[in-house]
Amino acid sequence: MEPSTVSYYKTEYIETDTGNKVSRKSVICGSQNIILGGKTIIQTDCVIRGDLRRTGGGHAVVVAIGRYCLLSRGSIIRPPYKTYKGAFSYYSMKIGDHVTIGEGSIVEAATIGSFVHIGKNCVIGRFAIIKDCCRIEDNTVIPPNTVVPSFSIYEGSPGVFVDELPECVQDLYEAKTKDYYAKFQLRGD
């Protein structure tokens, strides 16, 4: 299924030098702690919490997002927290390349690999690890500390393994995210 062209007004999005497109209506807290790889789209009403950083001094990257990612409307990215050896801290989150996060999803994962599709209204629990080439269906709840293996499809609440993905999925998701980025254009008038 070919996605249709999505157009936006110049006043709605900010485009950075590396081709990231960030909605002005998204909420980015602690932007100095967030890295966007390039050609990533952050849509309206997204929330990224870069302010919840690790305790202790020095410069810390809280949220690192790769290339050609899509954060759809209303999705929330916030780093996970836990107490380790009696000290409370938030920890960093890493998201790979070609990752799509659906509308209204909440992500508190530790790592998300590359070529991952997360559907609408999902909740990804604290310190969940999602490996490369996965698909999380709409309305799934991945409990805290879950590891989702490569090439798997997870569904339900709590999310369970339902099916496998074919090996070609890497190319499919790569093509899909690149296509979406190419078709996410400035409105011409």
Next chain:
Amino acid sequence: MPKEQFAIGKRAVVCQDTEMKGEIDIGSGTVLHPQCKILAESGPIIIGSNNIIEENVTIINKQPTPLIIGDENVFEVGCYVEGSKIGNKNVIEAKARILGNTSLGDNCVIGAVCSTKRDEVIPNNTVIYGDHHNRRTQTTCASQQSSLHARHLDYLREVLPKFNHVRIGGANTATESAASNHPRKVKEKEKDSSH
């Protein structure tokens, strides 16, 4: 239209981007993340001490009676709370919904994406979880949870003001508490002069 009135307790941290409407009383030490909504549409909302209210949380009171929230509750990202009363030490997980005139006891957990029925009374230690909103009663004592909660609060009180515009209770707050602050300053001056 109810009157607009906010009271913020001591050491409470309220981020500037929150949407607050109506008569709201926030207890001491409570932390409100940016982007949460507290809407006292008809009756007032009274929030106790040491609660954590994360982003995109909606707490709404549609009844004329007050919505009373106890102490040390956690409202995680995107949950929706209507209800008439919330006890102490509850965890409302991401996208959970408390509907209608429901009242919640103590030490309850409403799991992610779960919802309550409208107008029910949920007893203490209830856990609602899973696809079909199953219920069970938890038996273990939540001491671990409360120590985590205390540390979490300390962390948030330290970090949130560094990155967000906040109002901290007992300091430079809205008109009402500023007024109550003023006499205290005068008193301090008097102390200084007596030395």
